[in-house]
Amino acid sequence: xxxxxxxxxxxxxxxxxxxxxxxxxxxxxxxxxxxxxxxxxxxxxxxxxxxxxxxxxxxxxxxxxxxxxxxxxxxxxxxxxxxxxxxxxxxxxxxxxxxxxxxxxxxxxxxxxxxxxxxxxxxxxxxxxxxxxxxxxxxxxxxxxxxxxxxxxxxxxxxxxxxxxxxxxxxxxxxxxxxxxxxxxxxxxxxxxxxxxxxxxxxxx
Numbered sequence: 001x002x003x004x005x006x007x008x009x010x011x012x013x014x015x016x017x018x019x020x021x022x023x024x025x026x027x028x029x030x031x032x033x034x035x036x037x038x039x040x041x042x043x044x045x046x047x048x049x050x051x052x053x054x055x056x057x058x059x060x061x062x063x064x065x066x067x068x069x070x071x072x073x074x075x076x077x078x079x080x081x082x083x084x085x086x087x088x089x090x091x092x093x094x095x096x097x098x099x100x101x102x103x104x105x106x107x108x109x110x111x112x113x114x115x116x117x118x119x120x121x122x123x124x125x126x127x128x129x130x131x132x133x134x135x136x137x138x139x140x141x142x143x144x145x146x147x148x149x150x151x152x153x154x155x156x157x158x159x160x161x162x163x164x165x166x167x168x169x170x171x172x173x174x175x176x177x178x179x180x181x182x183x184x185x186x187x188x189x190x191x192x193x194x195x196x197x198x199x200x201x202x203x204x205x
Contacts, residue, residue: 028052032140032186033203036065038196043067044075046200048140057083059137067196074098079153081137088113088132093154095119104156117156120194122173124156132158136170139189140202143181144168 034046044065051058061079066072075097082090091106104117113128134150144150144161152159152172162169167178175192188201 030141034063034140034200035203036063036198036200038067038198043198048137050141055085059083059135059141061137061140065198072098073195077154079137081135081153083135083138086133088135088151091135091137091151091153093117095154102154104154106151106153106156113156115156117154119154119173122155126156128158134161136172139168139170139179140186143184143186144179145184 028051030050032048034048035042036044036046044063044067046061046063049060051060059079059081061077063077064075065077066074075095077093077095079093080091081088087108088106089108091104093104095102100120102118102120104115104119106117107114108131111129113132115124115126115128117124132149132151134144134147136150136152136154138144139150147161149158149160150170151157152170155173157173159170159172162171167180170177170179175194177192178190180187180189186202188199191198191200
């Protein structure tokens, strides 16, 4: 009898856990790896992860690069962007390097974005009164078909998207970056930078 009670208790406990697990929103995750290069020479790597949970989407980018610019420069960069439905709700970008540290925070609050951002030779604290539905993190997972504007997380800056024949050009604080796609999938981006221009290329699956 004691043994039967123990078995029933075990089954009951695990059945409750199973019901709770099945009731949780399902997670779907997509991961991609990229090489970052300058003039054909690899200077680092980037990883991008998209997690889908119900009607919420989370985009996480992390990169590490090392290059020479009047001395050795090491940079760790990350973006975390949160969408609910199609709208950007929250974003955070961080840059850590031996030349300085920068960060930006973007939060949708009371029908507006509250922005606090610092980047290389750049600082901005402001509010943005209209919702945005695309961001730089999404550019690595989705072709911005029909999109005219997006949020550049590291600057906290709404920026234009222009479609050309075989690429999209995004103008971020004066830097014109080109994003290339094939059958809706990201291939590479050619990025302008005040320090060094570079290329982000998706590695083969």
